[in-house]
Structures are given as C-alpha cells and as structure tokens.
Amino acid sequence: MLIEQELLLSFGATIENFYPADxxxxxxxxxxxxxxxxxxxxxxxxxxxxxxxxxLAILTSGLSVCELLLFMDKTYPVNAVVLEPSTLLRxxxxxxxxxxxxxxxxxxxINKFLSERLYHKxxxxxxxxxxxxxxxxxxxxxxHKSFSSEQSKYSFEVPLTRQQLASMTGLRVETVIRTIKNxxxxxxxxxxxxxxxx
DNA sequence: CCATTAAATGGCC
DNA sequence: GGCCATTTAATGG
Numbered sequence: 001m002l003i004e005q006e007l008l009l010s011f012g013a014t015i016e017n018f019y020p021a022d023x024x025x026x027x028x029x030x031x032x033x034x035x036x037x038x039x040x041x042x043x044x045x046x047x048x049x050x051x052x053x054x055x056l057a058i059l060t061s062g063l064s065v066c067e068l069l070l071f072m073d074k075t076y077p078v079n080a081v082v083l084e085p086s087t088l089l090r091x092x093x094x095x096x097x098x099x100x101x102x103x104x105x106x107x108x109x110i111n112k113f114l115s116e117r118l119y120h121k122x123x124x125x126x127x128x129x130x131x132x133x134x135x136x137x138x139x140x141x142x143x144h145k146s147f148s149s150e151q152s153k154y155s156f157e158v159p160l161t162r163q164q165l166a167s168m169t170g171l172r173v174e175t176v177i178r179t180i181k182n183x184x185x186x187x188x189x190x191x192x193x194x195x196x197x198x
Numbered sequence: 199c200c201a202t203t204a205a206a207t208g209g210c211c
Numbered sequence: 212g213g214c215c216a217t218t219t220a221a222t223g224g
Contacts, residue, residue, distance in 0.1 A: 133212075162205065172213055177206060194205065194220080199224100206219070211212105 001062045002036060002113055003099075003106055005089060011099045013091040024065065024080035024088070031069035031076060034096040037061050040086020041159075044078040045167070055167040057117075058083070058160070060147075068114060070096055128169055133179040136169040138188070141198045154189065158196040 015038070018024065024035060027046060042065055044056040056078050059065055065080055070093055091099070100107045120143060127139025145156040160168075166176045180196060183189050190197040 131212095161203095173205085174207085174214080175212055178212090181206085201224085202222085204219100204221075207217080209215090209217105211214080 002064050002109060005038065007099070007103070007106070008036065008089045008091055011091060012095045013089045016088050016090050018082040018086045018088065020082055020084055022082040024082065025076055027077060027079045028075050031066070032093055034067055034070055034091045034093065035065040035080075036089045036091075037063055037065065038087040038089055040088075041083040042086060043081050043083055043164075045081060046078050053167045054170065055164060058164070058168075064113070067110065068117075133169075133171055133175050134183060134188075136171060137165060137176060137179055137183070140165060140168050141189070141196075145198055154197040156198045158198055160196075 013034075013036075018040070024042065025031070037059060039061055042059045044059070044066060046054045046056065048054060065088070066076065066078065069076060100110070124139060124143060128136050130136055130139075140160070141156075141158060144158065144160070145151070148156050150156065162173050162176045162180070165171075165180075166173045169176070171179075180189070180191065184191050188198075
C-alpha cells in the first residue's frame, strides 16, 4: 500500500465500492479527491480524435489513482474506468493536503511513487515509439512483470487481453495477436489456454 | 442451449 | 502494419 489504510481513515477517508465499467472520474473534470485502490483494477484511458482508445495505465491494489493532479491546478487528462469489482479509499483534497503537512514520511513516499511512475512513463514512451511491434509489446510485458516477485521465465501470467495490449501500444489487435504468436515461436513467451506467460 | 466477447485467421492494401 | 470479414473458442446466463 502506498499509504496505510488506517492513516487515510483517520484523516477522513471513506471506503467506496465500484463495479466493472464504472467511471471514477472523467477526462476534463476537476480533481477533488485522492483515491487509493484497496482491491481491484482500474484503467486510465483517453480516446483520440478517431475514437481509438489509448490506455495510459492499468492500476492494481495498493496504488493511488492519478494523484499527481492533486499537486497542480489542472483537470484530469484521462478517464478512470473500473475493470473489475473494486474497493477504493477516497480522501478529499484538503484532507489529503493536511495529511501530507503532518506526515513527512508520507510526503516522501508519494515523491518516490511519483518518480517511479514518471520513470516508467519514459521507458514506455521509448518502447512505444519503436517501429517494431515486438519491441512495444515486450515493453509492456517487461513493465508489468517488473512488479512480480517471481522473475523466472514464463512465470508471469499476463493479466491483459490482446485488445488491452493493443490499446497500450498503439497497435491493432490483429497485429498484437500475430506478434505474440511470433514471439511464442521465438520462445520469448508461452501461450497456454489463450493466456500469455512471460 | 443461445448470446456475448475475446481470440485467431486470411485476404487485401 | 492497418483494415475488414469471417471463423473459432471461451464464458456466463
């Protein structure tokens, strides 16, 4: 967990339940709360001018949702959409600021978390501007596997659909499917029961 | 069973 | 690699 649940609750956080397809916040709306995932998965997305979805991130338990907006005066650049039944902690912006003022260590942890996310955004951008589809896809797989405790080959069951991989890399589903099959031939990954193991 | 959704394939540019 | 059409597989009432 980024911030201990008890601490958040002591500053007035509430527990909120969400269901698949629920929108936690819309692109263009004004940030008013700090959100932290207790359980479930949330995606941050954006639709380009052609209606094609770009997935900026898929967030899991313990992580905060777009907290960076609480440090500036801008509207959300993405939508936050619930992927599976989720439980979130929600704390108002003023209470969040009060909590940071009173807890130096929390402030430091937030800094660290923000830095890591920014770092990975750079890596992802580097991969996603490659002209090679396999580089883009392996970039996403490496990123997600880096959070796994088990690092041996084929040990990571990729929790993403082909379509989600496509939306994260700017590729088309068919390209993702074909590239993945080719990567399997090259022994870079395995496909068992349609699931990807990396 | 059927409906829905994801995955896979093949043809064409 | 994208786009389109079609088929196949998996999932959940």
